[in-house]
Amino acid sequence: MTALAAKRALAGGAAPPLLAVEDLTLDFRTRQGAVHALDGVSLDVSRGEIVGVVGESGSGKSVLAYAIMGLTDAAGHVRSGRIAFAGRDMLGEDPAQLSDTLGREISMIFQSPRTALNPIRRVGLQIADVLLRHGNMSRREARARAVEALARVRVPDPERRFDAYPFELSGGLCQRVMIAMAIACAPFLLIADEPTTGLDVTTQAVVMDLIRDQVRAANTAVLLITHDLALAGEYCDRIVVMHAGHVVEVAPAPRLLQQPAHPYAALLIGATPGATTRVDDLTAIPGGLPDLRQALPPCRFLNRCARSDARCGAEPLPTRRMGDGHLVRCWNPL
Amino acid sequence: MNLARIAAKRLLGAIPSLMGVVVVTFLLSHALPGDPAVLFAGPAANADSVAQVRAHLGLDRSLLAQFLSYVGDMAHGNLGQSLTTGQPVLADLVQRLPASLELTAAAILFAVAVAVPLGVLAATREGSLADHLCRSTVTVAAAFPTFFVALLLVYVFYYLLRIAPEPLGRLNDVYFEAPPALTGFYLIDAAVAGEWTTFRGALSQMALPAVSLGLFALAPIARITRASLLTALGSDFVRTARACGLTRRKVLVTYAMRNAALPVVNVLGMVFSFVLGANVLIEDVFGWPGVGAYAVKAVIQSDYVAVQGFILMMATLYILLNLLVDLLSIAADPRVRMEG
Amino acid sequence: MAPIAPLSAARPLAPPAARSFASLRAVRYALAENRLTLVAGVLFCLLLLCAVLGGVAAPYNPLATDTTARLQPPTTAHLFGTDALGRDILSRVMVAARLDLGMAVSAVAISFVIGTALGAMAGYTGGVVDAVFGRVMDTIMAFPLFVLAMGIVAALGNSVLNIILATAVINLPFYGRFARAEVNVRRDLAYVEAARMGGNGAVRILSGHIVRNILPTMAVQASLNMGWAILNAAGLSFIGLGVRPPTPEWGIMVSEGASYIISGEWWTFVFPGAALMLAVFCFNLLGDGLRDVLDPRRRT
Numbered sequence: 001m002t003a004l005a006a007k008r009a010l011a012g013g014a015a016p017p018l019l020a021v022e023d024l025t026l027d028f029r030t031r032q033g034a035v036h037a038l039d040g041v042s043l044d045v046s047r048g049e050i051v052g053v054v055g056e057s058g059s060g061k062s063v064l065a066y067a068i069m070g071l072t073d074a075a076g077h078v079r080s081g082r083i084a085f086a087g088r089d090m091l092g093e094d095p096a097q098l099s100d101t102l103g104r105e106i107s108m109i110f111q112s113p114r115t116a117l118n119p120i121r122r123v124g125l126q127i128a129d130v131l132l133r134h135g136n137m138s139r140r141e142a143r144a145r146a147v148e149a150l151a152r153v154r155v156p157d158p159e160r161r162f163d164a165y166p167f168e169l170s171g172g173l174c175q176r177v178m179i180a181m182a183i184a185c186a187p188f189l190l191i192a193d194e195p196t197t198g199l200d201v202t203t204q205a206v207v208m209d210l211i212r213d214q215v216r217a218a219n220t221a222v223l224l225i226t227h228d229l230a231l232a233g234e235y236c237d238r239i240v241v242m243h244a245g246h247v248v249e250v251a252p253a254p255r256l257l258q259q260p261a262h263p264y265a266a267l268l269i270g271a272t273p274g275a276t277t278r279v280d281d282l283t284a285i286p287g288g289l290p291d292l293r294q295a296l297p298p299c300r301f302l303n304r305c306a307r308s309d310a311r312c313g314a315e316p317l318p319t320r321r322m323g324d325g326h327l328v329r330c331w332n333p334l
Numbered sequence: 335m336n337l338a339r340i341a342a343k344r345l346l347g348a349i350p351s352l353m354g355v356v357v358v359t360f361l362l363s364h365a366l367p368g369d370p371a372v373l374f375a376g377p378a379a380n381a382d383s384v385a386q387v388r389a390h391l392g393l394d395r396s397l398l399a400q401f402l403s404y405v406g407d408m409a410h411g412n413l414g415q416s417l418t419t420g421q422p423v424l425a426d427l428v429q430r431l432p433a434s435l436e437l438t439a440a441a442i443l444f445a446v447a448v449a450v451p452l453g454v455l456a457a458t459r460e461g462s463l464a465d466h467l468c469r470s471t472v473t474v475a476a477a478f479p480t481f482f483v484a485l486l487l488v489y490v491f492y493y494l495l496r497i498a499p500e501p502l503g504r505l506n507d508v509y510f511e512a513p514p515a516l517t518g519f520y521l522i523d524a525a526v527a528g529e530w531t532t533f534r535g536a537l538s539q540m541a542l543p544a545v546s547l548g549l550f551a552l553a554p555i556a557r558i559t560r561a562s563l564l565t566a567l568g569s570d571f572v573r574t575a576r577a578c579g580l581t582r583r584k585v586l587v588t589y590a591m592r593n594a595a596l597p598v599v600n601v602l603g604m605v606f607s608f609v610l611g612a613n614v615l616i617e618d619v620f621g622w623p624g625v626g627a628y629a630v631k632a633v634i635q636s637d638y639v640a641v642q643g644f645i646l647m648m649a650t651l652y653i654l655l656n657l658l659v660d661l662l663s664i665a666a667d668p669r670v671r672m673e674g
Numbered sequence: 675m676a677p678i679a680p681l682s683a684a685r686p687l688a689p690p691a692a693r694s695f696a697s698l699r700a701v702r703y704a705l706a707e708n709r710l711t712l713v714a715g716v717l718f719c720l721l722l723l724c725a726v727l728g729g730v731a732a733p734y735n736p737l738a739t740d741t742t743a744r745l746q747p748p749t750t751a752h753l754f755g756t757d758a759l760g761r762d763i764l765s766r767v768m769v770a771a772r773l774d775l776g777m778a779v780s781a782v783a784i785s786f787v788i789g790t791a792l793g794a795m796a797g798y799t800g801g802v803v804d805a806v807f808g809r810v811m812d813t814i815m816a817f818p819l820f821v822l823a824m825g826i827v828a829a830l831g832n833s834v835l836n837i838i839l840a841t842a843v844i845n846l847p848f849y850g851r852f853a854r855a856e857v858n859v860r861r862d863l864a865y866v867e868a869a870r871m872g873g874n875g876a877v878r879i880l881s882g883h884i885v886r887n888i889l890p891t892m893a894v895q896a897s898l899n900m901g902w903a904i905l906n907a908a909g910l911s912f913i914g915l916g917v918r919p920p921t922p923e924w925g926i927m928v929s930e931g932a933s934y935i936i937s938g939e940w941w942t943f944v945f946p947g948a949a950l951m952l953a954v955f956c957f958n959l960l961g962d963g964l965r966d967v968l969d970p971r972r973r974t
Contacts, residue, residue: 069577103579110577115570118589120667129588130578165668181578354813358822362829373829477955479905481912482928482947489935489944500936611820611909618913619932629821630913633828645825649817 016087017044018221019068019189024081026067034077035292037063039245039300041081047188050215050222052232052253054268055242058289061225064242065191068223069108070098086188104134107182109211111194113174117166123177124150124162127184134185149180153210172203176210183214190214193225208235229272233257238325241265244289244300246317251326261322261333264301299330307332337664340671344660348653355649359642360404364397376417377636413646414639418632423643427625431647432518433504434624438613439519440540441547442605449552450598453559457567457594458586468556476553480612484546484619491542499538502621510535543620550612551605558601562594569593595666599659606655610648711963717956724771732765736922745939755941757930759920763941766922767949773923774953777834778903781841786896788842789849794880796850797857807854811847819844823906827915837916841906845899852895856888898961901954908950924950 024041027034038060045051053061066072068083070090083090085106093101102108110116118126127146131137137145143162150158153176166174175195182190192211196204212235214220226232232239232253239256241249241264249262260266267285287304290296299305299312309332317329364370371388372379379387392400407413413423456468491498499506504520510532513523521540524533566572567590575589617626625644632640664670729736734752740760748755754763796807814822826840857880860866869883908925911917917926924946931943 071573071576099576099579099581101579102577108574108577110570110574112570116574118571118575118593119669120593121588129575129580129584133578133580133584167669167672178574181574350809351812351816354809355816358813358817359825362825473958474955477901477951477958479908479912479925479928479947479950479954481909481925482943482951485928485932485935485943485947489938489940493935493938493940607815607818608820610818611823614820614824615909615912629824633824634914636828638828641825641828645817645821648821652818653816 017046018086019045019223020082020084021064021068022082022084024064024067024083025079026063026072026081027077027079028073028075029077030075030293033293036296037076037245037292038067039296041242041245041247043240043247043250045189045221045223047221048215048219049237050212050224050235052224052226052236052239053242054226054229054232054239056227056268056285056289058244059242060245061242062193063245065108065193065223065225068191069102069106100134103130103187104185105187106189106191107185107187109175109178109182109190109192109195111197113178114166114171116178117174119166121165122163123166123169123174124164127177127181130181130184145184146180149184150177152183153177153180154206155180171199172206175199175203175207179207179210179214183218183220186218187220189221189223191223191225194227195224196226196228196231204231211235229257229268241268244296245292246300246329248301248330249326249328251322251328252324255323255326259322259334261320261326261328262301262330263305263307263332263334265328266334307334337661337671340664341661344657348657351653352650355646355653356405356408357401359646359649360401362645363638363642364393364400364404373636373638374414376638378417408646413643416632416640416643417637418635418640423640426628426640427643427647430623430625430628433622434613434617434626436504436519436521437540437543437547437616437622437624438609440521440544441609441613442551442602444544444548445551445555445605448548449555450559452552453556454563454591456556456560457563460564465560468560472553472557472560475549475556478549480546480550481615481619483549484543484616487542487546488619498542499535501542501619503623504539505532505536506539543616543622546619547609547612547616551609554601554605554608555598558597559594562597563590566590566593592666596663596670599662599666602662603656603659606652606659610652610655710959711966714956714959714963717952718960721771721775721953721956724768725775726772728769728772732762732768734762734765736761736766736769737920738762745934745942747939748941754945755939757927757942758934761920763927763945766927767924767946770922770924770927770946770949771953773834773917773921774904774908774925774950777838777841777907778900781838781845781903781907782896782899784838784842785845785899786849786892789846790853790885790892792846793850793853794857794885797854798861798876798880798884800858804854807850811850814844814847817844820906820909823910824913824915827910832915832918834916837907837910840910841903844906845903848895848899849892852892853885853888856891857884860884860887894961894965897957897964900957900961904950904954904957924953 021041021043024038025036026038028037041060041064043051043053053064055061063072063076067076067078068085068090070093072078078091081091085101090098090101117123124143124146127149128139128142131142131145131149132139135142135145147158147162150161155161155173155176161169161173161177166177169177179195190211195211196207199207208231211222211224215222224232224236229239233256236253239251239253240247241256241262243264249256249260249265251259251261256265257269260269264285267283270283271285273282285304290300290303297313298315298317299308302308302312305312311331315331318331319327319329320333322328322333363373369384371384371391371393374391375384375387388394392403395403411424413427415421416423416426419426452464452468452471456465459465488498488501492501505512513520513527513529513532513536516523516526520536521533524530524536567586569590571593572585572589575585580589613624614626614629616622617624618630621627625647629641629644631637632644724731738761740756743752743756743760745758746752746756746760752762752764754767757763757766792807796804817825823837823840823844826843827836830836830839861884866879866883869879874882907916908923908928911923911925912929914926914929917923919926919930927946928943928950931939931941931946934940934942
């Protein structure tokens, strides 16, 4: 199938999800043994929806994002599972096929845009680099398209900003450049890894609105990696909660915020300042993440959980259906 | 800010260094314990000639007055007369400078041409054989005394293998005649005049000294190339470039290598200092008719006037080379340009 | 620089799994380096032994000439051969260790003490003192260093002491600038502020609180600097400054042996040159090893 045909096929109706991660298990090999960074992770993202992946630092959400992009470090090793994008097996792609896909069909937005952009290359050229790589066009054309892309993310005076270096722009503007770069080739899937970290609150809203606009305008699918549950609640259609390399709960965003089923999700909500909670009511989650180099019990939340019983440490976790599109992996859901 | 204005600003910035250099060379001879008249009169002097020198240098005047006349002389291009050659020191130095410059330039070119690819290879294949080779080369090269390497090379290539010419100067004047002087660089002059046998002769004389001098400069350049390229390859913006599907080549050249260039350019300043110093030793070994060999001869014969002139010239040259490094780093990194 | 971190570990929010992976690699790296450090340690002990015992351990009198045994290649009687005057090269190489290492150690010690003291003072006081200090250091650095050393020896007079002084002067900026920068950064830190409020004077704060904290890094600098000081001193004697024949010294021995290259008597310059090289190599490796232990962040 040609790329164009693939695009047409994707555009049509109620197809299978654009991205399907199935039972992904990933280790990092180290001298002190394998680090079990991801264990049996499954999730899917369809066109036109924003799926949030939330969890504390170290829960494996970024590792998941990099695995989907095929950018895992050389020490990373996928033990089992599948990553299907538009029906293609991403894990089986060779580097050349993968690099044809990246930036064109799947794009990524990174946190700390200042360091994520090449500090000594004009920002416009960095966007043009992506366009030239994936589109058959002249330099002049690429420049015009890059200026257009800057305008699309509402960078004021895009003609002039094309020639700016990242250090001449504010953090918010850099992040817009980053988004312009990511959506320049109109990707089907956008992975945003903590896109608002380090930005002030108003800029955060601007950035998230830009991402949502892209979804609405181009029917793009978005995987939003964030530790900010409030942000995910506001912008996402569905939320995936991760803990220590496990997906523990998946639910539509409003339902998850109101009726979390997994004890960890509930604690996470309790620890998030938002409209419904006052700062005084915030509670910290007890304990820390388990050491992922050790042999782990079936439930990795076991030692931090108030509801655990004998089954949690002995038997494989059940996946329970709590409602429409609401799954939880727990013996004793709330 | 445009480049010309920055260059002018940097040029002005070099003036205090130049003044410092003049003051230091003056103090070395005039304000230290010992009698400068004896120093300048040289080893063969008797009481009369010392007195003559004392009067000529005005050593009975105040230090400030002496300094002013010293600077005045210098401004007129008068660095004094060499005791050994009997010529004005400036004329001696200017006549010998091209030989030294050609050797230094060839050595630096050799060092960069070997060290940069070596560093790039090591960084792109971290942990591989090439990487280990690079790191051991760097460690060993940094420990080799230049003059010792030079002698080893002469022994192997001249005495044992008989493929290098006798280590005596720039051109074997039995077979060759110096090319018509244009730049004073034999290789360039010979090429311009189309005298290719002379060119080959000059090149074969140049090879060993340039390589021994270049080996010395190789270690810091390879080391910094590897380190800064590794930093660049591990950086967020290279990850971004990969995530955008840019080709390996584009990521390496446009993104990683250009960012790694600045530290490499900056280390050149230090390398120039090493090379200009080691140049003296190499010229001594190879009978190279440059300013270094001239200075060694002057030092041994206690011809202090000539030594002083040499130090001034080398310091000036070094300051100019540092200026060049500055300009290169401005070209390499827009952020430096902004700092002005 | 740190060994390259895996993509995922370079990110501040990376899982602990990936992060511990990076530190593991660092340990492995340090261990691999340690074998070399061990070699350097053994070499160092050997050099030290030569320097201390010198004449006692040497098989021959390093100054004794023997015209019947001129320019003999290495044999069991003369392991390193003999030179043009029939002197035993092995004995001369061994005895020279004391002078060569002595010159380098004294020079480094002088620049370490004076450079650190001046730099710390400049960094702490700031203002005019600092400006003058900076200007002086810049001026020293404006010379190609070996050339300046040549000039100093030529002006002060041709002696071993002046070689040491010259080597010390050209190394001064390394210590001075480093100490200045470190003190300048630490001057306003909380623990220094606390000491100041406790009524401690400037000298006391500097020596007791600041200098003590920067000493490990300075020690690494010093040991890396040793090799360069050895090269410098030997280079000066190679061109005929300072040390005079018949004193055994590596640089001058190489220079004396150089005349016999074209007739193929390689041992006259190879052994002293190799001794010189090994000494420099040894201090460079020790410095690297020391840095790995004391200051792992600065690895390159």
